[in-house]
Amino acid sequence: xxxTRFAPSPTGYLHIGGAxxxxxxxxWARHKGGKFILRIEDTxxxxxxxxxxxxxxxxxxxxxxQWDEGPQxxxxxxxxxxxxxxxxxxxxxxxxxxxxxxxxxxxxPEDIQKMREAAAAKKQNFLYPRPEKFPSKQDAENxxxxxxxxxxxxxxxxxxxxxxxxxxxxxxxxxxxxSDFIIKKSDGMPTYNFAVVIxxxxxxxxxxxxxxxxxxxxxxxxxxxxxxxxxxPTYAHMSVTVSDSGGKLSKRERPETLRKAIKSKQDIDPExxxxxxxxxxxxxxxxxxxxxxxxxxVIDAMAEKIGVHLPEINVVDFFRSGYLPEALLNxxxxxxxxxxxxxxxxxxxxxxxxxxxxxxxxxxSLFDRKKLLAFNTEHMRLxxxxxxxxxxxxxxxxxxxxxxxxxxxLLAHLLEINAGARTLADIELKCRxxxxxxxxxxxxxxxxxxxxxxxxxxxxxMLHIVRQKLADLAKLEExxxxxxxxxxxxxxxxxxxxxxxxxxxAMTGTTVSPPIFESIKLLGRENTLARIDITIEKFTKAAxxxx
RNA sequence: GGCCCCAUCGUCUAGUCAGGUCCAGGACACCGGGUUUUCAACCCGGCAACAGGGGUUCGAAUCCCCUUGGGGCUACCA
Numbered sequence: 001x002x003x004t005r006f007a008p009s010p011t012g013y014l015h016i017g018g019a020x021x022x023x024x025x026x027x028w029a030r031h032k033g034g035k036f037i038l039r040i041e042d043t044x045x046x047x048x049x050x051x052x053x054x055x056x057x058x059x060x061x062x063x064x065x066q067w068d069e070g071p072q073x074x075x076x077x078x079x080x081x082x083x084x085x086x087x088x089x090x091x092x093x094x095x096x097x098x099x100x101x102x103x104x105x106x107x108x109p110e111d112i113q114k115m116r117e118a119a120a121a122k123k124q125n126f127l128y129p130r131p132e133k134f135p136s137k138q139d140a141e142n143x144x145x146x147x148x149x150x151x152x153x154x155x156x157x158x159x160x161x162x163x164x165x166x167x168x169x170x171x172x173x174x175x176x177x178x179s180d181f182i183i184k185k186s187d188g189m190p191t192y193n194f195a196v197v198i199x200x201x202x203x204x205x206x207x208x209x210x211x212x213x214x215x216x217x218x219x220x221x222x223x224x225x226x227x228x229x230x231x232x233p234t235y236a237h238m239s240v241t242v243s244d245s246g247g248k249l250s251k252r253e254r255p256e257t258l259r260k261a262i263k264s265k266q267d268i269d270p271e272x273x274x275x276x277x278x279x280x281x282x283x284x285x286x287x288x289x290x291x292x293x294x295x296x297x298v299i300d301a302m303a304e305k306i307g308v309h310l311p312e313i314n315v316v317d318f319f320r321s322g323y324l325p326e327a328l329l330n331x332x333x334x335x336x337x338x339x340x341x342x343x344x345x346x347x348x349x350x351x352x353x354x355x356x357x358x359x360x361x362x363x364x365s366l367f368d369r370k371k372l373l374a375f376n377t378e379h380m381r382l383x384x385x386x387x388x389x390x391x392x393x394x395x396x397x398x399x400x401x402x403x404x405x406x407x408x409x410l411l412a413h414l415l416e417i418n419a420g421a422r423t424l425a426d427i428e429l430k431c432r433x434x435x436x437x438x439x440x441x442x443x444x445x446x447x448x449x450x451x452x453x454x455x456x457x458x459x460x461x462m463l464h465i466v467r468q469k470l471a472d473l474a475k476l477e478e479x480x481x482x483x484x485x486x487x488x489x490x491x492x493x494x495x496x497x498x499x500x501x502x503x504x505x506a507m508t509g510t511t512v513s514p515p516i517f518e519s520i521k522l523l524g525r526e527n528t529l530a531r532i533d534i535t536i537e538k539f540t541k542a543a544x545x546x547x
Numbered sequence: 548g549g550c551c552c553c554a555u556c557g558u559c560u561a562g563u564c565a566g567g568u569c570c571a572g573g574a575c576a577c578c579g580g581g582u583u584u585u586c587a588a589c590c591c592g593g594c595a596a597c598a599g600g601g602g603u604u605c606g607a608a609u610c611c612c613c614u615u616g617g618g619g620c621u622a623c624c625a
């Protein structure tokens with residue numbers, strides 16, 4: 001049976017690169033009818049947090065990547081948090097020492113640093129000087145008593161290491177490139193390279209699909225497998241997803257974009273900005289100077305305050321920008337993989353069905369958010385209405401939108417009349433006007449000028465006429481509204497736009513809304529008339545000034 | 548610096564392993580046009596690539612070498 005795993009370290013949000021790794025592993029397991037395991041690599045106590053782990057789990061679930069074994073659901077090979085598996089690792093480390101394949105070391109980080117620098121000065125690769133005679137267990141205990149750091153190093157065999165990789169082919173590493181490496185840290189925890197090997201073996205993982213950045217780790221991991229006579233899984237090192245700003249996608253991109261935006265905008269009140277994000281002025285200054293890095297919610301708050309769009313990096317970022325998980329799943333899966341049939345738009349079942357590890361791309365790829373948008377537009381159409389409603393409700397709640405007041409029936413209707421929208425955010429934005437108090441409409445100056453005031457305030461005049469007709473209309477139905485407005489346009493020998501746009505601005509403050517007849521009906525006669533009156537009153541004087 | 552990986556339109560890619568069917572196909576973006584009550588969607592059309600140089604071969608995007616470019620790794624992080 002095929003067994004794959006995704007093994008994130010819970011040091012932050014799940015970002016799109018990690019998600020891609022998870023997706024490929026999940027796809028392969030599902031394609032083969034195998035098992036997908038989730039394991040949390042939290043051996044770095046300094047950086048791992050429980051909150052981050054919870055976030056990662058919910059991000060995976062949002063994407064629809066359900067695991068068969070792992071946190072929350074357990075399984076026969078647990079525990080699934082590495083921090084809870086220390087005894088297991090210790091057993092194997094002791095075994096390696098007994099076998100003479102690993103040995104104790106007592107160097108301080110400073111000692112190592114010096115050796116490294118010396119090697120660099122001689123332009124040599126750093127190889128840890130393996131001692132002639134290995135320290136005994138007694139030596140290790142004595143050293144510990146004296147307060148020396150005790151670590152354990154794995155011996156690297158003195159022969160070329162060969163990695164057979166599904167994506168890269170056969171890759172060979174010369175022995176003088178491979179140094180004895182630490183498998184047990186002085187805090188007693190295993191290093192990543194050690195823990196993965198043990199866990200993958202114990203959890204019977206058959207296929208390791210991970211980023212190319214792990215290719216160099218493989219010879220080390222294979223050395224442990226060989227020494228312990230563990231089976232070698234099949235490796236597939238995928239290409240890396242890079243950012244359009246160059247280099248691999250990084251969490252730093254968001255704060256950096258924000259920093260640049262703050263610097264480039266003149267009209268920002270630093271005091272107000274700091275306050276809106278709950279920072280002191282000093283903290284804000286430090287951030288701008290690049291000296292400190294606030295938490296993500298703080299970054300988000302500031303971005304919203306000054307109105308800049310930060311590039312989405314984390315899975316939650318995409319959620320909060322109104323993307324569908326189906327679209328993100330599809331698009332991410334297609335980054336570095338193309339199905340044999342060549343069709344790009346696929347839903348989960350089709351992805352699973354056509355996924356093939358042998359068709360992974362070798363070269364790195366750039367995450368193109370524009371193409372994601374196109375995929376999202378497509379999936380907005382593809383997703384079942386009930387599913388879309390579910391996504392919308394979740395989204396509205398997450399961004400704390402006034403549109404969340406709508407009941408299911410209304411919301412479903414709003415979704416329907418906005419077919420063709422690119423994101424949930426687009427729909428939310430377009431429908432906000434329905435949930436706004438009449439007096440609190442924000443008028444976009446450009447819209448007002450263009451639609452109402454220009455050409456001798458024709459728009460405003462039309463509004464008077466429309467108001468009268470609307471008030472006289474017996475019943476607000478789409479058909480009667482359409483008849484009325486089209487008739488009006490005909491009477492005055494103008495296009496429908498000349499009638500509809502002023503109305504739209506009066507109702508929404510902008511030139512954008514759902515289809516106009518629907519919009520009027522939804523807003524209702526009373527509110528529509530009220531907004532027309534407010535608009536007329538507000539801009540009549542402006543119109544006379546203008547002309 | 549050392550080691551490793553990669554190289555087709557602006558971007559993601561098909562084609563490369565089994566050389567001819569490829570003056571290179573698709574998608575996104577972009578540009579032009581159409582439809583239209585706004586935005587979006589939709590329809591039609593267009594632009595656009597085998598990084599460079601050597602080989603091998605009757606024939607190379609495909610095989611080999613070099614150059615250049617990009618990326619990754621070089622931790623008591625994962």
